[in-house]
Amino acid sequence: MVKVAFYPGCVAKGSCPELYTSSIKVCEKLGIELAELEDVGCTGAGVLSSEISDPINARTLAKAEQMGVPLMTICSTCTGVIALANVRLQDPEYRDKINREFLAEDGLEYKGTTEVKHLLWVLVEDVGLDVLTAASTQPLEGVKISPFYGCYLRRPDEAIKDGNRKSYIEKVTQAIGGTNVDISGKGKCCGFPSLTINEENALAMTAKHTSEARDKGADAMVVPCPLCHLELDGQQSRAEAQEKQDIDMPILHLSQLVGMALGFTPSEMEVQRHFVSTKNVEEKVKSLAVTAS
Amino acid sequence: MQVTMKFVRTKNEDPDQRDSFVVDVDPETSVFEAMSKVREEQDGSLAFRGTCNTGFCGDCTCQANGKRVVPCLVKVKDSVKEDAIEIKLIRNVAPVKDVLYDVDQFMWKKYKYFRPWLETNGTAPAVKDEDLEPVRLAMRCTVCGLCDEGCTVIDVDKEFLGPMALTKGLYRTTKDPRDQDTKQRFIEAGEKKGLWDCVHCWEASEHCPWGINPTHLIMDLRDDSIALGVKSGKGNPMAARHYNAFADSVKKSGWLNERMLASKTYGLPPYGLSLSGMMSQMPIALKAIRKGKASLRPHKSRPGARQIAKIFAKVEQSHKNKKA
Ligand code: SF4
Numbered sequence: 001m002v003k004v005a006f007y008p009g010c011v012a013k014g015s016c017p018e019l020y021t022s023s024i025k026v027c028e029k030l031g032i033e034l035a036e037l038e039d040v041g042c043t044g045a046g047v048l049s050s051e052i053s054d055p056i057n058a059r060t061l062a063k064a065e066q067m068g069v070p071l072m073t074i075c076s077t078c079t080g081v082i083a084l085a086n087v088r089l090q091d092p093e094y095r096d097k098i099n100r101e102f103l104a105e106d107g108l109e110y111k112g113t114t115e116v117k118h119l120l121w122v123l124v125e126d127v128g129l130d131v132l133t134a135a136s137t138q139p140l141e142g143v144k145i146s147p148f149y150g151c152y153l154r155r156p157d158e159a160i161k162d163g164n165r166k167s168y169i170e171k172v173t174q175a176i177g178g179t180n181v182d183i184s185g186k187g188k189c190c191g192f193p194s195l196t197i198n199e200e201n202a203l204a205m206t207a208k209h210t211s212e213a214r215d216k217g218a219d220a221m222v223v224p225c226p227l228c229h230l231e232l233d234g235q236q237s238r239a240e241a242q243e244k245q246d247i248d249m250p251i252l253h254l255s256q257l258v259g260m261a262l263g264f265t266p267s268e269m270e271v272q273r274h275f276v277s278t279k280n281v282e283e284k285v286k287s288l289a290v291t292a293s
Numbered sequence: 294m295q296v297t298m299k300f301v302r303t304k305n306e307d308p309d310q311r312d313s314f315v316v317d318v319d320p321e322t323s324v325f326e327a328m329s330k331v332r333e334e335q336d337g338s339l340a341f342r343g344t345c346n347t348g349f350c351g352d353c354t355c356q357a358n359g360k361r362v363v364p365c366l367v368k369v370k371d372s373v374k375e376d377a378i379e380i381k382l383i384r385n386v387a388p389v390k391d392v393l394y395d396v397d398q399f400m401w402k403k404y405k406y407f408r409p410w411l412e413t414n415g416t417a418p419a420v421k422d423e424d425l426e427p428v429r430l431a432m433r434c435t436v437c438g439l440c441d442e443g444c445t446v447i448d449v450d451k452e453f454l455g456p457m458a459l460t461k462g463l464y465r466t467t468k469d470p471r472d473q474d475t476k477q478r479f480i481e482a483g484e485k486k487g488l489w490d491c492v493h494c495w496e497a498s499e500h501c502p503w504g505i506n507p508t509h510l511i512m513d514l515r516d517d518s519i520a521l522g523v524k525s526g527k528g529n530p531m532a533a534r535h536y537n538a539f540a541d542s543v544k545k546s547g548w549l550n551e552r553m554l555a556s557k558t559y560g561l562p563p564y565g566l567s568l569s570g571m572m573s574q575m576p577i578a579l580k581a582i583r584k585g586k587a588s589l590r591p592h593k594s595r596p597g598a599r600q601i602a603k604i605f606a607k608v609e610q611s612h613k614n615k616k617a
């Protein structure tokens with residue numbers, strides 16, 4: 001049993017409720033004990049100035065530190081932003097300043113010891129691929145999955161810490177019986193950060209990645225970040241219109257994909273909330289369930 | 294050792310051109326030297342740039358056996374595969390001939406956009422040595438272009454000003470205590486295709502051969518711009534609206550109110566009546582409601598919202614003091 005301070009992030013509690021529900025179910029099944037942090041703020045998502053987000057994140061890290069367990073997120077952007085803040089907060093002088101100016105008056109202090117982890121890393125490092133395979137009552141045989149990391153689970157190195165983490169999605173899909181479909185843009189930006197700044201660029205990126213996955217024969221793409229999901233799923237029809245092509249590429253959250261291998265039905269994983277129909281994947285999973293029984 | 298140097302020769306119309314040359318080189322020499330040896334001894338028409346062979350001029354950037362490199366910084370023995378090295382143009386550039394590309398379009402025009410000189414009104418104060426540290430970092434940029442070559446945004450938009458120009462143009466000047474036009478520089482940088490078009494994917498930091506970490510510098514520039522109250526240029530108001538809406542939401546409730554963020558950014562009711570905003574966003578909003586992705590319930594504050602509001606208040610006060 002691994003225990004973590006659970007930081008779901010704003011989007012899993014907002015416009016990707018299926019990510020929250022599916023993550024809770026998956027963690028419960030795999031024995032990841034979630035102590036959800038309530039009294040914490042948004043990481044800033046790389047939007048807010050780090051002058052503001054560093055103190056907010058120091059506060060979150062301090063709360064996890066008091067619990068004596070790693071902080072786990074289900075969003076790559078949250079992971080990256082809070083991990084980078086954590087890197088800066090390893091400098092004792094900077095940490096002291098943040099503690100003194102922002103945390104002390106509420107009786108908090110961050111000592112710099114909290115480890116930040118994404119669910120993906122917990123699955124591989126704490127649960128273990130063998131356990132994952134053993135728990136997969138419905139291995140996703142024949143399901144072709146295209147991993148899409150996006151930015152924050154690939155870079156920058158000081159936040160990722162261990163280079164092996166850059167190929168964990170492939171390891172997980174393999175462990176649960178799926179087949180990986182590699183695309184050249186798997187570590188590139190999905191487009192989301194540009195959506196309100198330069199929409200044309202954002203949609204061009206979305207079209208590029210999703211159409212590459214389709215051309216290579218993937219049944220679905222899997223993402224560890226709800227912002228990638230909002231972009232690749234939520235904006236896919238607009239990307240199709242802009243780039244004048246049909247794409248129709250289902251996008252799954254990592255938790256949903258793992259959950260289906262663990263025996264949850266697609267609707268228990270709430271895939272019906274997606275914009276792009278996941279029918280083809282659902283049918284494949286259902287036929288697997290029939291064969292299994 | 295004998296190495297076959299293969300060149301992917303773009304826009305070369307000579308029907309008799311050769312593209313494969315065997316040269317005898319020391320494995321310790323640089324790939325750039327091997328390229329030069331071909332040009333000097335076998336085919337003087339071969340076109341590529343580069344002079345210093347020490348990484349300093351930043352001109353010879355190309356792909357060697359599929360890796361994007363400054364070839365004078367790479368030894369033949371580290372690049373060669375099956376006794377051959379294939380040289381070709383980098384991505385994201387307009388070819389001129391062979392491995393030559395249009396540097397003006399790729400980088401110089403963008404660099405010039407940032408007025409890469411100091412505006413001092415002739416009254417520059419004396420500067421402390423340590424204050425020049427960030428300036429020196431940006432000065433180490435050799436304009437090799439590898440950051441722009443790997444840039445996720447330039448990949449889809451050739452006009453994005455890009456990490457090189459933001460580093461050597463904007464960071465170099467705005468971090469210099471002698472420069473007296475910093476705020477105006479940020480206003481200009483905040484126009485479309487500029488500072489706020491970066492998607493902070495951290496690619497640029499990964500590609501720089503000198504460890505200048507351009508993405509880190511871009512994020513630092515944004516912090517500096519925000520501290521001066523500049524969240525976009527005049528012709529790019531949506532970037533500022535997005536920042537302000539995001540910040541307001543976290544300030545008020547501790548976390549993101551996505552509905553408010555979208556409405557304020559796109560100018561939708563109750564915050565505005567933008568027709569184009571409604572046309573583009575309404576179908577998405579309705580679908581999100583139908584699919585159960587957008588909740589119609591009121592946005593609740595986080596338990597720690599008051600503490601988070603205090604953080605905002607303190608930082609905003611320090612920005613005010615700085616400006617004063
Ligand atoms: S910042 Fe680095 S990668 Fe970019 S042009 Fe300068 S030296 Fe090259």
